[in-house]
Amino acid sequence: MKKVTSVEEYLEVNHHFSDALSVLRRIINSTELVETIKWSMPTYVLNGKNVLGIAAFKNHFCIWFHQGVFLKDEQHLLHNAQEEKTKAMRQMRFEINADINKEAVLLYVKEAIDNKRLGRELKPQRDTKVVIIPVELKEVLKTDDGLKLSFKSLTVAKQRDYCKYIADAKRETTKQARLDKIKSMINSGIGLHDKYRNC
Numbered sequence: 036m037k038k039v040t041s042v043e044e045y046l047e048v049n050h051h052f053s054d055a056l057s058v059l060r061r062i063i064n065s066t067e068l069v070e071t072i073k074w075s076m077p078t079y080v081l082n083g084k085n086v087l088g089i090a091a092f093k094n095h096f097c098i099w100f101h102q103g104v105f106l107k108d109e110q111h112l113l114h115n116a117q118e119e120k121t122k123a124m125r126q127m128r129f130e131i132n133a134d135i136n137k138e139a140v141l142l143y144v145k146e147a148i149d150n151k152r153l154g155r156e157l158k159p160q161r162d163t164k165v166v167i168i169p170v171e172l173k174e175v176l177k178t179d180d181g182l183k184l185s186f187k188s189l190t191v192a193k194q195r196d197y198c199k200y201i202a203d204a205k206r207e208t209t210k211q212a213r214l215d216k217i218k219s220m221i222n223s224g225i226g227l228h229d230k231y232r233n234c
Contacts, residue, residue: 042070042077049091055132056096059089062140063098066148081151087144098127098140100147105155107146110139120228123157166194169202171210175218185222193226200227 039045042060046053060077064070068079068086078088088099100106103113103125113125127143129135168176176183186194197217204210217227 039075040072042072045072045075045077045091049096052091052096055129055135056089056091058132058135058137059096059098059140062137063087063089063144065141066144068144068148081148084151086147086151095128095130097129098143100125100127100143102147102150102156104157105150106143108143110136112136112139112143117228166191166198167202168194168198169210171214172198172201175214179218182218182221185224188224189221189226196227197221 039048046056046060049056056077060070063079068081071078071080073085073088076088076090079086085101087101090097090099100113102123104123106113106125108125112127114128115121116124116126127140176186186197189197200217201210201213204213220227
């Protein structure tokens with residue numbers, strides 16, 4: 036995704052949903068949340084702490100609630116975009132402008148603000164389990180000191196994601212293709228699933 040530096044630029048880049056995102060933006064900006072850009076996306080904070088963000092994808096647009104797990108969701112509007120990975124974040128998803136229930140959106144946004152004030156936060160758990168490096172990756176790390184150093188500097192969770200990605204491949208050709216794909220990502224300090232986490 037193109038790096039953007041303002042909400043206006045984000046709307047321009049995502050012109051297919053710019054009108055709809057503008058509606059959400061007006062609702063959110065009617066509250067005390069402060070608008071900023073993080074991860075090249077419009078993000079809204081309270082006292083510098085992330086509360087929610089808006090985003091556009093190919094076929095839908097959404098509000099991300101960073102601690103959405105604490106929202107009551109009495110209207111059943113929230114989704115967990117990645118069931119096995121996402122713990123706290125929840126997404127309110129729309130496909131067209133008409134899907135936006137302004138009153139409901141404002142209600143959820145205000146509840147998210149209240150929750151932030153109350154300090155309701157699901158903190159990431161420290162991953163202390165040992166990382167089991169598959170043979171194929173181990174061999175590559177043995178012969179490439181730079182890659183080995185980059186791999187060691189990753190968080191345990193990111194290391195585990197890469198190891199699982201290689202280990203889950205059934206065929207040797209797939210393992211090799213995956214190894215080739217992840218080398219530059221590891222060297223850049225990027226996690227395998229960062230693009231989803233940053234949405």
